[in-house]
Amino acid sequence: MSTPSPLTRHEGLAEVTSETRATVLNLPRLEEQQVPYIFEGTAFEIWTRIDGTRTESAIVDELAEAYEARAEEIAPEVHACVP
Numbered sequence: 587m588s589t590p591s592p593l594t595r596h597e598g599l600a601e602v603t604s605e606t607r608a609t610v611l612n613l614p615r616l617e618e619q620q621v622p623y624i625f626e627g628t629a630f631e632i633w634t635r636i637d638g639t640r641t642e643s644a645i646v647d648e649l650a651e652a653y654e655a656r657a658e659e660i661a662p663e664v665h666a667c668v669p
Contacts (some may be wrong), residue, residue: 590641
């Protein structure tokens with residue numbers, strides 16, 4: 587069984603981030619995307635942790651601790667947000 591790799595972002599993303607949200611545009615797919623992705627709330631918390639150093643399970647563990655929730659409750663939402 588292999589060790590999970592840290593999650594990374596694709597090259598070519600344009601991003602504007604504030605304290606509570608991130609607006610992301612995939613420049614290589616600009617003609618297809620047209621509208622930026624906006625991450626707020628939990629999606630923003632997940633997005634900010636996709637930094638090339640954390641695995642999906644590490645993000646789940648961090649969010650479970652931050653929100654005082656069980657990892658099993660957090661895992662499906664994190665999994666839905668990552669490629």
